[in-house]
Amino acid sequence: MMEANDQVAPKPHWKKNIILFLSSQAISLFGSSFVQYAMMWYITLNTQSGIMMTLYIICGFIPTFLLSPVAGVWADRYNRKLLIIYADAMIAFATLILAVVFLMGYNATWLLFLMAAIRAVGAGIQTPAVGAILPQIVPSDQLTRVNGINGSLHAVIMFVSPMVSAALLTMSTIEMIFFIDVITAMLAIATLLIFLKIPLHEKASEIQKTSYFSDFKEGLTYINNNDFLKKFFLFFAFFFILMAPAAFLTPLQVTRSFGDEVWRLTAIEIAFSVGMMAGGGIIASWGGFTNRVHTMTFASFIMGACTFALGIIPNFWIYLVFMALFGVAMPIFNTPTMVLVQEKVDENYLGRIFGVFGMISTSMMPMGMLIFGPIADVVKIEWLLVATGLFILILAMLLGKNKVLIQAGKPTLNESP
Incomplete structure (x- = not known):
């Protein structure tokens, strides 16, 4: 199979373009994330209802899951930059009305539930487009570095935005936070629209002669005929299910086992976020092993070991160390994952592949919670963490021994081995 980026033309001014693109995405994400926290806390404080919080989470998840395959087709058929702009504009307009x-x-x-659903639609449109647009801007030998920097930016924003949101809710009203989000969205849109020039990818520049459904089927056929993608997606489906206890049940575990003080819950979030910031910096400067799958395997082993450790550590401060180490491993795992897809998939299929990837990533963890959530009420969460940690370690060993994935992880022709 010809590597997707082996014959890509040089990308002039790519550093300027990626700075503009990442800046616009950081501005947009910052506004969106502190509004998300503000809405979540507003519902919590005003309803004090677990059912209401569950409904809010569902409203923020289902639209992204349902839209991902369609949005993937859009990302291949149309101008990806404009799709990102339209999604931001839709969210900003809805937020302004709210x-x-x-x-x-x-x-x-219920208006906040509706807003969560609209924001999820926007995220569903943006995610495949953002994943697919990076190879249009960045030379393939710089994708690891750029994805690592992007991961660090996201980690910093997710670290800062809860504190900013809490401060704003204390000093002003939720309406003012909505207006700030509208302003950040408009700044992000202006940056993309005025300053960033990205040529259309091949498929979007053609007259579309097939239907959306035909394009979607074509994407599934592309996956079915590609051994790497089939095994890659199968690995991720199991991986995300096994990650559910560490992702969702650790706050409940801390409350049950160490104490229900708010500072403890804040501490685990801070430890994880600081770890992610460090991990993003490490992978951006290091670049990972020569074979990208070896880097993914290495990070998987760390996450499996940390999950296991979180189930047996009796001291809260040591618990925080392993939570931070887990955070460090996340971008070291995620970055080569993104780069591998961007490198190995034909540019005209990238949107659809990221759409399917989005479906897997948004559905498998909630599916894991459907399995592990009820079990956590009858079995100690520590046991679930120990068990899933061991299974993640086994999965990491299988990943490291899979010949198809190892072959796919080798450097492309335009990279130095």
Whole structure:
């Protein structure tokens, strides 16, 4: 199979373009993330209902899952930059209307559910487009570095935004936070629209002669005929299911085993976020092993070992160390994963492949919670962490021994081995 980026033309001014693109995405993500926290805390404080929080989470998950395959087709058929702009504009417009409605005194909780669903639609449109657009901007030998920097930016934003959101809720109203989000979205849109020039990819520049459904089927056929992608997606489906206890049940474990003080829950979030920032910097400067799958395997072993350790550590401060180490491993795992797809998939299929990847990533962890959540009420969470940690270690060994994936992970022709 010809590597997707072996024959890509040189990308002039790519450093300027990627700085503009990552800056616009950071501005947009910052506004979106602190609004997400503000809405979540607003619902918590005003309803104090677990059912309401569950509904809010569902509203923020289902639209992304359902839209991902369609959005993947859009990302291949149309201008990816404009798709990102349209999604941001839609969210900003809906947020502006919500702010005005709240100012008029109509602040029903269901409006926040609707807003969560609209934001999830926007995220569903953006995610495949963002994943597919990076190889259009960045030379393939710089993809690891750029994805690592992007991961660090995301980690910093996710670290800062809860604190900013809490401070803003204390000093002002939720309506003002909505207006700030509108402003950040408009800044991000202006940056992309005015300053960033990205040529259309091949498929988007052609007259579309097939239907959406035909394009989607074509994407599935592409996956079915590609041994690497089939095994890659199968690995991730199991991996995300096994990650569910560490991702969702550790706050409950801390409350049950170490104490229900709020500072403890804050501490585990800070430890994980600081670890992710460090991990993003490490992978951006190091670049990983020559074979990308070896880097993924290495990070998988760390995450499996940390999951196991979180189930047996009796001291909270040592627990935080392993939580931070888990955070370090995440970008070391995620970055070569993204780069591998960007390198190995034909540019005209990237959107659809990232759409399917989005479906897997948004559905498998909740599916894992459907399995492990009820079990956590009858079995100690520590046991679940020990068991899933061992299974992740086994999965990591299988990943490191899979000949198809190891072959796919080798450097491309335009990289120095």
